[in-house]
Amino acid sequence: MAPYEPEQDTSEAGELRVGRRKAARYVVPVAVAGVAAATIGLVPALATSGDPDLPKVTAQELIEKIAASDTQQLSGTVKISTDLGLPSMGGMAGGFGGGGGADRGGDDEGGGDSAADPKSKLMELASGTHTLRVAADGPDKQKVSVLEDAAEYSLIHNGDEVWAYDSASNEAYHAKGFQVSGERGDKGDKGQAEPPAGMPATPEEFAEQALKAVDDTTSVKVDGTAQVAGRDAYRLVIEPKQSGSTVGRITVAVDAKTGTPLKFTLTPSSGGAAVIDAGFTKVDFGKPSASTFDFAPPKGAKVTEADEHSAPGRDFEGRDVKGRDFTDKAKGGKEFKEEDLNDLKVIGEGWTSIAELRLPGGQGLPTAGSGDVPPDAQKLLDSLGDQVSGKFGSGTVFSTRLINALVTDDGKVYAGAVTKDALVKAANAAH
Incomplete structure (x- = not known):
């Protein structure tokens, strides 16, 4: 060699x-x-x-x-x-x-x-x-x-x-x-x-x-x-x-x-x-x-x-050239607007960059107790996530071997190719 x-x-x-x-x-x-x-x-x-x-x-x-x-x-x-x-x-x-x-x-x-x-x-x-x-x-x-x-x-x-x-x-x-x-x-x-x-x-x-x-x-x-x-x-x-x-x-x-x-x-x-x-x-x-x-x-x-999906500006998955959905079903099918990005921010730089955004409605994940999620789906979510807490309050971390995401109970999401500890640290710093 x-x-x-x-x-x-x-x-x-x-x-x-x-x-x-x-x-x-x-x-x-x-x-x-x-x-x-x-x-x-x-x-x-x-x-x-x-x-x-x-x-x-x-x-x-x-x-x-x-x-x-x-x-x-x-x-x-x-x-x-x-x-x-x-x-x-x-x-x-x-x-x-x-x-x-x-x-x-x-x-x-x-x-x-x-x-x-x-x-x-x-x-x-x-x-x-x-x-x-x-x-x-x-x-x-x-x-x-x-x-x-x-x-x-x-x-x-x-x-x-x-x-x-x-x-x-x-x-x-x-x-x-x-x-x-x-x-x-x-x-x-x-x-x-x-x-x-x-x-x-x-x-x-x-x-x-x-x-x-x-x-x-x-x-x-x-x-x-x-x-x-x-x-x-x-x-x-x-x-x-x-x-x-x-x-x-x-x-x-x-x-x-x-x-x-x-x-x-x-x-x-x-x-x-x-x-x-x-x-x-x-x-x-x-x-x-x-x-x-x-x-x-x-x-x-x-x-x-x-x-039927080939209107100007769309691909055949029904998205515009930036990959965004044209309609928001949660808002009665209204046209997508730039503000629907929910104040997307990027924390940090390089390989440890973390995306921060808000869930629609400013609330955390729906639960079976609220009637918004079937019990079987709730069991799946619980099995995939880890409960965490800190200055930001509490939330759930969903993990893969590459991408992790923290969803807080007050409706914020922190996601990136970073560790669970890095997500919690970012959420605490943003609190």
Whole structure:
């Protein structure tokens, strides 16, 4: 293994920020933007072996290599393992309005829920091990196929169209008028909208988010080499300098030849298994066949159209370009207003930033005793939360291995990738 220069001092943070901004801008568009897909089942462990002897590079040079990467075409298989310390969400999706089922109503064209709707797959990414087959040919053609035991879920973006198909239910979801540039075109009454936002699905997308966090509160260094999916790679390590964050370290394996991130691993400060581990098991940087991105619904498939969600400024989840709901059901369906952000504040900086906001109505969580929550739902909330108290009064902390949130009895919420003690300290300081 080649020697490496010591960790870079944060006096270089300005240069690092320039590099990571470029990297975030030019990272390869390998999956359908904001793909909301997952899978069931296991695949062989990620193929990593050996420490290839590569020329030494600094963290700055490696970030610039990522920024200069112009990978527009690839295909391969990605394995994602997520361990947030939550129960599996797959079977719960239907109870929260997602997922499929034969009892749903709705016509074949427009309206109604669909088992193929990408947002119905979103919660499944929160836990377990998933396998995705991905392909990309520039910014206008991407495909993600979710491999299940006896079925397959596919999400295809081709030009201004998005198709999703669930073979288990033989249902398809279709949306037109989409583009990935983020610019809104003038298409009359319908306009253009972006593909649905969702969790990252590839090492590139995870790495983009991590690089956005590089600042004076961050340690960045190159820590050896690895081989991922048969390719030589450098290991870029990103770590918080502050105490109190739930993030221990982030490791990104960067392809030595192309600068493409091949593997992303986030380890919590509490230790143990990675919270997120996403990497290629196979990858090919050749041009995929044009037929890869072709799709026509199979005979007899139920097709749900998303045209009714394509009004200017909305995506097909019924949100505006900032991701906000257009209506507030608690307020009788009134149009969303900026003040509905409930005085959102950010406490602290960097990895220990905490968001503070008020719940609607200035009250704490509803309870079974008030008649607002079914008893079974109350039991679930109680099992997920820990009671805490301090100068702020009392409240409940809901914890995962990465994100924690404190909901006080007087209707305030403190949330971030920080420890429970950090949340209580922030609430006390704001009291």
